[in-house]
Amino acid sequence: MMAYQRPRWIYWNEIFPSRFQAGCMKAKIEDNWINGYETGPLVEIRKLNERRYVLRYTYDE
Numbered sequence: 001m002m003a004y005q006r007p008r009w010i011y012w013n014e015i016f017p018s019r020f021q022a023g024c025m026k027a028k029i030e031d032n033w034i035n036g037y038e039t040g041p042l043v044e045i046r047k048l049n050e051r052r053y054v055l056r057y058t059y060d061e
Helices: 019-031
Strands: 008-016 043-049 052-059
Touching: 008 019, 019 043, 019 052
Parallel strands: none
Antiparallel strands: 008 052, 043 052
16 A cells, blocks of 8 residues: 655746736646656646746656
């Protein structure tokens, strides 16, 4: 039985002024893995404060 391992997160090196802009970059990151051989990352949009968003995605070895 394998123990649950928390995912490792990589934060995108850019802060977005709107959720829409962060969503566009999220789609771009996810699309890069569609035709690849690897399983794509889990990508999340995190809200920093009222008007700033950041992306993070999983890193699995």
